[in-house]
Amino acid sequence: MEYIRITTRVNENDLSEIIWSSIHEVGHALYELGIPDDNRGTPINQYCSMSIHESQSRLYENNLGRSEIFWKNEFHSLQNVFDRQLESVSAFDFYKGINRVRPSLIRTSADEITYHLHILVRFEIERDLIGGRLSTKDAKDAWNEKYEKYLSIVPKHDAEGILQDVHWSQGLFGYFPTYSLGSFYAAQFYAKATEKDNMKSAINSGNYDTLLDWLREHIHKLGRSFNAEELCQNVTGESLNLDYFVNYILAKYSEIYSARLN
Ligand SMILES: [Zn+2]
Known part of the structure; x- marks a missing residue:
């Protein structure tokens, strides 16, 4: 049994920080846990690239963790803990609230x-x-x-x-773009992972293991056998394509804001 230690953020006045920071870090941890132990110490026994690492955390944080279906399934658990604060909030209003778009400093x-x-x-x-x-x-x-x-x-x-x-x-210069690239890879991977009905119905019913199995099979277990570009090509059949992220954002936020965004 392997263990991964993660860090997270806590803000006593803002529950959102610990929720999505934790989900983000779990995405990283699952990736590390999914890299096979074989060939320890070789390039194959390590993550593909930091952009791919961030794709795994951003996929869990956003594509799954800020999705309507995830909170439809999980909101009652949060309500059980924060019953007083959330008793009059619906799962859908919570979903809309956590996806509010506004300029911020952090x-x-x-x-x-x-x-x-x-x-x-x-x-x-x-x-x-x-x-x-x-x-x-x-x-x-x-x-x-x-x-x-x-x-x-x-x-x-x-x-x-x-x-x-x-x-x-x-001294981490040049790292920040991996968060954006990771988000763009995440949108493309998530679109591929969820194109089959069995994956959609698993996630709809609150079973996220099928998604993890897919990520393990197509991404985690390959370690650094391929570079990021090759991996993306192998997994999705094409190079990194920003259209997936743009389409994901347009579909999600046009629904939340009941508007046509284009
Ligand atoms: Zn990260």
Whole structure:
């Protein structure tokens, strides 16, 4: 029996942080647990790429964990724990509430759409720092200007601004785009995984093992036998294609907001 230790986020005033951070990290953990123990120490016995790693966490966090069907099945469990707070809330209203789209300052709690603007800010700053067009002392101003430009809000202090992530202090430059790429891979993998009726009916009935089995079979157990591009081609029959993410977002949010989004 193997164990994986995960970290999560807790905010005593906001339940959403622990729910979706935990689901996200479980997606990572399931991937690690699904990589075979054989050939330990070789490239095959490790994850494919960080974008593929993030695809597994984002798939669980968003495609499954923020879906209507998931909360139709699971909302009563949450209500049992938070009976006073949630007694007058329906599963559908909860689903709509957790998918509310609005500009925000903190990347990890952003909705699925504006999330990628948070990544864009970080990507542009990294690109300009590495390209010598921006100095570190000007990075904070660049951050605040970009939040104003892309999200129309400005942090009041650096804890909700440029200091909110651990990545740069750890030397992790170039990592942030894996979250967006992971989301795009996730949409494509999830579309493929759920194209068959047996998978749809399993998820509809609250059985998520069938999905895990599919991910194990098509992604986890392959480790780094293929690079991300080859893996995507093998699993879905085509290269990474942004249309899957766009179509997923259009279908989901046009229903939530009862609007045509195009
Ligand atoms: Zn992650």
